[in-house]
Amino acid sequence: MVSITSNFQSEAPLHPAVIDALGAVFGQSWADSAKLPADSRKARLLLDESRETFAKHFGIRSDGVHFLGEVNLGFFLGILGLIQPESTFSYSAIDRSEIFAIAEQLRSQGMQVEELSCDAGGVITSPVPDAKKIVAWQLRNGETGISQPMLADSALQIFVDATSSGLRNPLPKNWRTALWDSKAWGGPSGLGIFAVAPDAKYRNPIPHLDNRIVPGSASLPLIIASAMALELWSEREQAERNHLAALALLISNFAKSEIGDVDVIAATHDLISLSFLYIDAERLVGALDRAGFAVDSGSACQATNMEPSHVLAAMGTLTQGNVRITLHHGVTEKQINELLASLKALVAEQRAN
Numbered sequence: 137m138v139s140i141t142s143n144f145q146s147e148a149p150l151h152p153a154v155i156d157a158l159g160a161v162f163g164q165s166w167a168d169s170a171k172l173p174a175d176s177r178k179a180r181l182l183l184d185e186s187r188e189t190f191a192k193h194f195g196i197r198s199d200g201v202h203f204l205g206e207v208n209l210g211f212f213l214g215i216l217g218l219i220q221p222e223s224t225f226s227y228s229a230i231d232r233s234e235i236f237a238i239a240e241q242l243r244s245q246g247m248q249v250e251e252l253s254c255d256a257g258g259v260i261t262s263p264v265p266d267a268k269k270i271v272a273w274q275l276r277n278g279e280t281g282i283s284q285p286m287l288a289d290s291a292l293q294i295f296v297d298a299t300s301s302g303l304r305n306p307l308p309k310n311w312r313t314a315l316w317d318s319k320a321w322g323g324p325s326g327l328g329i330f331a332v333a334p335d336a337k338y339r340n341p342i343p344h345l346d347n348r349i350v351p352g353s354a355s356l357p358l359i360i361a362s363a364m365a366l367e368l369w370s371e372r373e374q375a376e377r378n379h380l381a382a383l384a385l386l387i388s389n390f391a392k393s394e395i396g397d398v399d400v401i402a403a404t405h406d407l408i409s410l411s412f413l414y415i416d417a418e419r420l421v422g423a424l425d426r427a428g429f430a431v432d433s434g435s436a437c438q439a440t441n442m443e444p445s446h447v448l449a450a451m452g453t454l455t456q457g458n459v460r461i462t463l464h465h466g467v468t469e470k471q472i473n474e475l476l477a478s479l480k481a482l483v484a485e486q487r488a489n
Contacts, residue, residue, distance in 0.1 A: 142471065144431045144461045146278065146407075148322040151368045154361050165356040183356055186363035190329055193303055193366055194316070200331045203354035207299065207328035208234050210315035211272075213350065214295040214330065216341035218270045218312055224248040226263040227272040229450035230279075232297065235272050258282035258402065258451050265289040273308070276301035279434045279447045279460065281407030293336075299328075303370055312336040321369035322464070323362035327354060372465045380463045381405035383472050387461060390476050395483050399454045408461045409434065411448065414487050415457030423486075424459075427478045432460040 143149065169180040184198075191198035204210050211234040219225070225242050227235050229251055243249045252261045258280050263271050271294050276283045278300030287294060290310045298305065302320030311333055318327035330350055332338050340349055381404075388403040391410050401409035412420070417433040424431055434445035434455075444455035461475070 142429045142475070143464065144429060144467075144475065146432055146460070146462045147319055147325070148462075148464045150324065150361075151322055151365055153368060154323075154365050157364060158357070158361055161360045162357045165360055169356065179356060182360055186359050189363040189367060190316075193370060194314075194329075194331065195306065196314075196331055197334060200334060202330045202332070202350045203359050204328035204330050204350055205326060205353040205355060207315070207317050207326070209351075210328045210330045211235055211238060211295075211297070213341065214313035214315050215270060215272060217332075217338045218293050218295060218336065219247075219341075220268075220337070222268050224250070224266065224269050225272075226250050226252055226269055228252040228254060228260040228274060230254050230258065230260065230277055230447045231272060231274055232278075232299075235297070238272075254450055256452055258447075260284055262287060262289075263292065265291050267291040267293075269293065270295065272297060274300075275305040275307075277447060279445060280402040280409045280451075281404035282402050283404075303366070303373070313338065318358070318362040318365070321362075321366045323365035323369075324358045327358045327362050329362075369465070376465045377405055380465075380467070383463055383467065383469060384408050386469070386472060387476065390480075394476070395480050401448065401451070401453055401458070406463045408463075410459050410461070411454035412457035412459070412483055413454065415483060416486065417457050417459060419486060420457070420459060420482060423482045424475075424478060427482070429475050429478060432462065434458040434460055 165179050165182050168176055169183045170176070187198050187201045190201050215238050225239060225247060227239050239249050252263060254260045258277060263269060269292055271287065271292050273287055273294050274284060274297040283301070283305050286308045287310065292310060293312045294308055294310055296307055296311045296314035298314055299317040300320060302316065307314060313333070313336060314331045316329040318329065319325050332349060342351065384403045384405055387408045388400050391398045391400065395412070397413035399411040401411060421431055421433045434448055445458065448455045448458060
């Protein structure tokens with residue numbers, strides 16, 4: 137069981153079994169898997185086994201699975217690799233900043249670009265079907281936990297942002313490229329899993345002289361550790377899901393009945409986003425940290441300019457006083473009750489001042 141010790145941030149600690157195995161993993165996977173000696177063949181076998189693990193859980197072919205040492209590079213590869221001269225591009229108002237940057241680049245190059253709005257529930261407006269359209273589709277929002285419906289139109293060419301969904305949401309049938317973040321299942325940071333569908337008209341947008349899909353700079357030990365973490369996470373998820381959903385409901389009901397003046401932005405089985413009126417989120421997060429509880433906030437998610445969350449703004453909800461609580465496998469009701477008691481006291485203290 138994973139011990140989270142008052143950690144309610146989006147990042148989860150590595151599973152103890154993965155930590156215990158890391159020494160052996162580094163010892164066995166140091167060799168270049170592309171070379172011929174025995175140590176390289178052993179490393180290649182470990183890489184192939186890890187690739188098969190990811191393919192099995194994602195429900196895709198293993199020859200379409202690739203690894204990135206920089207997760208955010210996958211947004212560029214996944215979108216720009218599908219772009220043709222006649223393409224148009226659609227993204228949503230609640231996408232990640234990396235996709236906003238790509239949209240701005242394409243717009244400056246004269247490409248037709250559209251931003252899709254979302255409703256108050258965080259559901260993105262479906263794009264108009266068009267075979268020339270490249271769509272960035274976020275399976276699950278990392279700030280609210282809200283999942284998107286499947287895009288059923290097969291004519292669309294979809295880049296799937298699965299960095300926050302992990303295994304929680306299946307790929308749409310008409311996906312062309314997809315990106316996952318190892319951290320979504322408690323794997324090590326610094327690893328992206330990138331996939332290209334067998335029928336995708338894809339070309340690596342980075343200058344290259346061979347047929348490689350990605351630069352090939354990912355760490356083999358991290359790949360193996362992430363595959364192990366994925367197996368362990370998937371084994372626990374079904375057993376934990378109903379328990380976590382009950383805890384999420386407990387938090388939501390407590391916030392409304394015991395604290396008040398709160399917008400419950402979302403309450404999925406593992407993430408609760410709350411915005412409290414008359415509260416400075418930065419102060420509240422700092423006070424909770426001093427009390428021993430690590431949480432996230434979307435009230436000023438752009439650290440460079442301290443602007444409120446564009447996700448909350450796009451949903452038309454309260455952008456101040458936001459606290460985001462992530463529930464990891466192994467969290468107990470006792471820990472939740474301790475968090476809620478501190479939250480209630482600290483909100484009351486701040487409102488009184």
